[in-house]
Amino acid sequence: MAHVCIHWFRKGLRLHDNPALVYALKECKELYPVFILDPYLYNTQVGINRWRFLLGALKDLDCSLRKLNSRLFVLKGKPEDVFPKLFDKWKVTKLTYEYDTEPYSLSRDEKVTSLAKEHGVDVSYKISHTLYNTERIMEENDGKPPLTFKRLQAIVQKLGPPKKPIPAPTLENMKDVETHCSEENEKKYGIPTAEELGLDLTSLGEELFPGGEQEALRRLDEHMKRTRKHSDPPVSLHGQLLWREFFYTCSVGIPNFNKMEGNPVCTQVDWDTNPECLAAWREARTGFPFIDAIMTQLRQEGWIHHLARHAVACFLTRGDLWISWEEGEKVFEELLLDGDWALNAGNWQWLSASAFFHQFFRVYSPVAFGKKTDKNGDYIKKYLPLLKKFPPQYIYEPWKAPRSVQQAAGCIVGKDYPHPIVQHEQISKKNIQRMKEAYAKRSSDSNESPSKKQGVKRKAPSVIDLLQKKKRKV
């Protein structure tokens, strides 16, 4: 008996390396590739650049599906409201999707699965968003997520190489499969335009990073060709994939992973509430050209270099402004095209020395760090053209330039460009002391006995142990 199948696209907007899609085509007579604009995910915290990226990816996916005599069906609404109607209307017998480990996704998928069962629809998912099954990684580590990269590497070594990506379906695979591409459906389920979504894309600059599978594969290909000698993990591309796996596994095994409170691996810090400083950081007016240039690029282009992320994250949190990493997390989520729930939360904890990374006395200087690789300040000049006439010796610290130099540069600090929001040298020293106190408190909190050192070692993993036991019962 052949199936009427919905394949539900969510994160993996691609045809290759999509085992759930291939599974959907088995014994299938009708296929409905579906994407849902879920108000929970897309109404809040999505910057206009990310919208453009998403629409591009959907168009690319639709285009690829049409080459297979199929198409993408785009719907709006809560998935638990949308699916029951589709099940009835299309007489669906099977639903497939790629497994997604985010807490919201898990609860959403659980709801949809039980609705599907009520409608007599078979549900299948495949793991292909991560290299490995994150549960399997934890199994190899006594049921806990590995908390160091080295440990993850050792586990992965034991598990062997991940499955190779499978090719995209071909016309041959689709020969017995039909998709109803009627004129009426065209209007009803088409990809919405920016205007229909109330977005003004004309305010955006050039699209430097188009969304979609074809562009992604092209970039990967280009990278692999360009890189003659591939470095080793952790800094290689391979290493980056393992870092991704590392944070994904942590995000599955550690409760409240995107928050400080209730997160057992996160050091509890008395961050300040400081809306003015937060706004200055977000809006690129901290008075530190390197920081402001990075925040400008982030807003304009939706992508910034890895080390640039380090610099602004350290500045917002433990380095200078002493604002919670959760605030930075929200801003990155809104603006980064490559924003990802697990990686965002993991890296913010890393950079704020709240978890994984603990050498809080190593503070990135908002002046010196950029100078290391860009003495002339070309990067600053590109994103803050207001400062481009400053000579290299002052471009990272324009407030130190004599009045005459500022006048010659056509930019007066305090008038055309802000004064530095903090005095880095003093404030970072003070903040290191505050971090020290937070760590000391963490040690004493998790340890009743007077011998602190031992207590930390014993108590820390036992918290996770308890949580794991709880989980197993459920």
Place this chain on the structure above:
DNA sequence: ATGTAGGTTGAGGAA
């Protein structure tokens, strides 16, 4: 168990 090594990329100065 207790000590030690290492931790994806700090900064600044000396050699």
Place this chain on the structure above:
DNA sequence: ATTCCTCAACCTACA
């Protein structure tokens, strides 16, 4: 230009 040391001293993994 590159490497090493010091600053002050964190955590996790492993022997």
